[in-house]
Amino acid sequence: MKPLFSLAARSAWNRRFVLSLVVMSIALSTFLLLGIERIRHDVRENFSQSVSGTDLIVGARTGPVQLLLYSVFRIGNATHNVRWSSVQAIGRHRSIAWMVPISLGDSHRGFSVVGTTPDYFERFQYGDRQALRFAQGRAFSEVFETVVGADVARRLGYKPGDRIVLSHGDGALAANDHADKPFVIVGVLQATGTPVDRSVHISLQSMEAIHLDWVAGVPLPGMAVPADQVARHDLTPKNVTAVLVGLKSRAAVFSVQRSIAEFEAEPLLAILPGVALDELWEVIGVGERGLLAVSTLVSLVSLVGLVAVILAGLNERRRELAILRAVGAGPRQMLVLLAIEGALVTLSGVLLGAAACFAAVAALRSWVQSQLGVMLQLQWPNQNEWLLLAALLACGWVASLIPGFRAYRLSLADGLSPRV
Secondary structure: HHHHHHHHHHHHOOOOOHHHHHHHHHHHHHHHHHHHHHHHHHHHHHOOOEEEEEOOOEEOOHHHHHHHHHHOOOOOOOOEEEEHHHHHHHHHOEEEEEEEEEEEOOOOOOOEEEEEEOOOHHEEEEEEOOOOEEEEOOOOOOOEOOOOHHHHHHOOOOOOOOOEOOOOOOOOOOHOOOOOOOOEEEEOOOOOOOHHEEEEEHHHHHHHHHHOOEOOOOOOOOOOOHHHHHHHHOOOOOOOOOEEEOOOOHHHHHHHHHHHHHHOOOOEEEEOOOHHHHHHHHEEEEEEHHHHHHHHHHHHHHHHHHHHHHHHHHHHHHHHHHHHHHOOOOOHHHHHHHHHHHHHHHHHHHHHHHHHHHHHHHHHHHHHHHHHOOOOOOOOOOHHHHHHHHHHHHHHHHHHHHHHHHHHHHHHHHHHHHHO
């Protein structure tokens, strides 16, 4: 077997230019296949870990996915809010360790405004229970102070000390701007790859302050409250959009969920974020399977190219193979020789593509996180990626058997007297 390996390697080296093109083709398909699988895996991980460390999300009774969409992803609007008295009543449950209320509805130049408490920056976690960190500045402590996410700061060029104006609703109309109550940016959060990056954070008191002179989404004519006079008013929130809840023990999650579902003061819903995220992914995960199908087709095209190149070169090598037959090589050895050559070419392409994919992830992971909000993991291939690599190697070897079988059938006379 060793002489056949040596012979196959020398033969391949003698035709290195043509085979190098095949190696590059297989390497590119491997790079594409592994790259898409890595992106698919990490996007799903980022998606499923958009919020972690939160045991329950409480909101007005609606669908679990809808509650998740507006409370975590800032998509859509709540049909009803949760009264502040209900939040306080729920907080007295013996199994609840902490609560972080959030209030939504306003925006700033297309980015959602989140009213919350300073505990948000300590309790909210994402990924593998990673806490929020400040790239610059600090958390808000005054009424007209705000903390912006990484995407907001990057796209709009904000930094601590800048003043911004929030808008009521989606901000489509200039008349809906809270121009009389500007905010000062006091902090910028580090990139997380979650909707936090695309949010502007203010206190619940701030949310009340900018709506003191608004009723039912409309400013009251002649009733404007200047910014320097808001402290004279009661800024206790009247209601919130949702509440993030952490429990003292995970074992109590279902009893607390049932208790909230049976809350008598108003109809409420408590969802498990992980379960709702899985439900949502089933809806939007079709795209990842489409990408995987495209990369698989590219890999098949590369393997077909491998077969075509070896078959095309086989006609030029008929005399070489016939000489090998003449010096004692049997048909089976011809088959093994071609199979080894195809396996070597496939292995070289797969290794080159895998190395290129690893290098690309290492070089671009910071840029991808900052620009696209996706955290690519620099790690050894996971189980699916190992299976993909094994499948590529196996398919390449099987593809090389086609020209090998043809060489097996070539006769000595046919090789010494090729047809013209």
